Amino acid sequence: MKTAYQVLILCILFVVSWVSVVHAKLNIVATTPDLGSIVREIGKDKVEVTSIAKPTEDPHFVDAKPSFIVKLNKADMLIDGGLQLEIGWLPNLVTGARNQKILPGNPGYVVASAGVPVLELPASLDRARGDVHPLGNPHFMLDPLNGKIVATQICNRLCQIDEKNGSYYKINLKDFVARLDQKFSEWQKKTEPFHGTKIVTYHKTFPYFAKRFNLIVVGTLEPKPGIPPSPAHINQLIPMMKNEGVKLIVIEQFRERKIPEFVAEQTGAKVVILPIMVGGVKETDDYLSFFDYTINQLVSALNAKS
Ligand SMILES: [Zn+2]
Numbered sequence: 197m198k199t200a201y202q203v204l205i206l207c208i209l210f211v212v213s214w215v216s217v218v219h220a221k222l223n224i225v226a227t228t229p230d231l232g233s234i235v236r237e238i239g240k241d242k243v244e245v246t247s248i249a250k251p252t253e254d255p256h257f258v259d260a261k262p263s264f265i266v267k268l269n270k271a272d273m274l275i276d277g278g279l280q281l282e283i284g285w286l287p288n289l290v291t292g293a294r295n296q297k298i299l300p301g302n303p304g305y306v307v308a309s310a311g312v313p314v315l316e317l318p319a320s321l322d323r324a325r326g327d328v329h330p331l332g333n334p335h336f337m338l339d340p341l342n343g344k345i346v347a348t349q350i351c352n353r354l355c356q357i358d359e360k361n362g363s364y365y366k367i368n369l370k371d372f373v374a375r376l377d378q379k380f381s382e383w384q385k386k387t388e389p390f391h392g393t394k395i396v397t398y399h400k401t402f403p404y405f406a407k408r409f410n411l412i413v414v415g416t417l418e419p420k421p422g423i424p425p426s427p428a429h430i431n432q433l434i435p436m437m438k439n440e441g442v443k444l445i446v447i448e449q450f451r452e453r454k455i456p457e458f459v460a461e462q463t464g465a466k467v468v469i470l471p472i473m474v475g476g477v478k479e480t481d482d483y484l485s486f487f488d489y490t491i492n493q494l495v496s497a498l499n500a501k502s
Contacts, residue, residue, distance in 0.1 A: 222358055225267050225298070226275040227282045228255055230337040231308055231346065233474040233483045235275060237372040238351045238365050242358065248289070251475035254450050256328050256422065260285040268293030271304070272357060275350065278309035279334035303356045308346045312336045315403050328422030329400060338472065339404035340380055340487050347372055379484050383409070383491050390498050394440050396433070396465065398425075398447040398456060401472055409491075414440050417447075417455055425455050437463040444497060448472045468497045 221244040226232035232247035239245070246267045249258045255277075268274065268289055276282060290298065297304035314332035336342045351369040355362040391410040395402075398417045406413045415436060419429040437459070445467045447456050456467045470490055471477050480486040 222272040222354070223267070223270050224273045224275065225264070225271045227277050227286060228337070229474040230343070230483060230486075231275045231277060231350075233486075234343060234347050234372075235273075235350050235354075237483065238347060238368045239354055240364075240368055242361055242364065243354075248286070249473070251471065251473040251480075252450055254448070255281055255334075255473065256284060258282070258285045260289055262289075262292070264289050265292040268298060269295050271295060271298050273304045273306060273353065274298035275306045275308055277334055277337070278307040279314065279329070279331045279336075281334035303353055306350060306353050308349065309334065309336060311345050311349055312342045315407065316400065326423050327420050333400055333403050335401045335472070336404050338402060339408045340376060340383070340483075341408065342404060343483055344373055344376055347376075375484060379487065383487055386491055386495050387411075390495070393444070393498060394442045395444045395446050396437055396442050396459070397445070398451045401448055402446060405490075414442060417445070417459065430455065430459060434459060434462045437465060444468050444494070446470060446494075449476055466497055466500070468493060470494075 221242055222239065224232075224235050224239065224243050224245045226235055226245060226247045228249045229247040229251045232245045235243060236245050246264070248260055248264050249255050253259065271293070274290070276286065296302065299305055314336070316329060316333040318327075318330060318332065337346070347369055351365050354365045358365075387409040392412060394412045394414045395406065396415045396417065397413055400413075400416055400418075400421050402411075403413060405411075415433050417425040417430070417433070419426055442463060442465050445456050445460055445465050447453075447467060447469055449469050449471050451469075453467070453469075459465070460467045470493060471480055471486070474480055474483055474486045476486075477489065479489045
């Protein structure tokens with residue numbers, strides 16, 4: 197026969213586990229910090245978010261630690277950027293996780309690029325020759341309006357897997373979109389004087405950003421995405437940049453600096469180093485502050501130039 201003490205302990209345990217079930221957060225794994233930031237905006241206190249890629253890493257070549265398998269095993273949702281950005285490091289983690297919820301075809305598997313107008317769609321698959329953008333350019337999160345498309349998609353999926361909190365997610369989406377729209381008009385005003393400015397970038401990271409803010413990417417230091425700069429390519433690039441009057445060489449924060457600096461010296465262009473994901477520098481702790489920072493950096497580089 198149970199003593200009153202034992203009954204009391206059982207009651208406490210029941211209450212504790214009931215409370216933890218009621219207040220359990222959804223476990224979300226996002227491949228990049230940008231996607232992580234968006235799901236935090238929509239899910240707020242109802243989600244626990246893990247991002248796999250570090251903001252300072254090249255998202256094509258992420259050092260994905262096996263500890264992420266445990267996170268993926270417990271995940272209610274996986275947000276994958278898609279367009280093969282993560283092909284070199286995500287599939288093994290997902291296989292190891294053995295979690296039905298985050299497999300293709302289930303509501304817990306989100307491909308963020310679905311619904312985004314993809315740039316640089318190739319006429320034929322080119323990965324065999326080293327191109328890491330075989331399905332089109334995967335750096336779509338650098339257009340803030342694509343962030344809006346992705347946020348809507350994530351909101352729909354959260355509503356699907358956690359119906360009871362649907363109205364909460366929808367309110368958060370509405371609030372996020374309103375803040376983004378307001379910021380977007382500020383960013384447009386700031387960049388307006390520089391419409392048509394010609395830039396060169398290291399990798400094809402910035403076409404979405406450039407298109408949205410009316411900059412023209414006339415070349416890249418890499419001969420093709422994922423292939424390091426070669427002397428032959430750089431020797432062609434330098435006269436072209438002089439001809440075109442290129443003012444800026446925009447490079448991602450994780451790139452080597454020697455080649456961009458050499459090209460800058462030869463052409464009179466200026467090197468600007470930018471984070472390409474949320475959290476890359478301390479001022480960029482969410483998706484909107486990321487664009488605040490990036491646009492301010494670009495504008496001050498262009499102002500200094502003129
Ligand atoms: Zn790329």
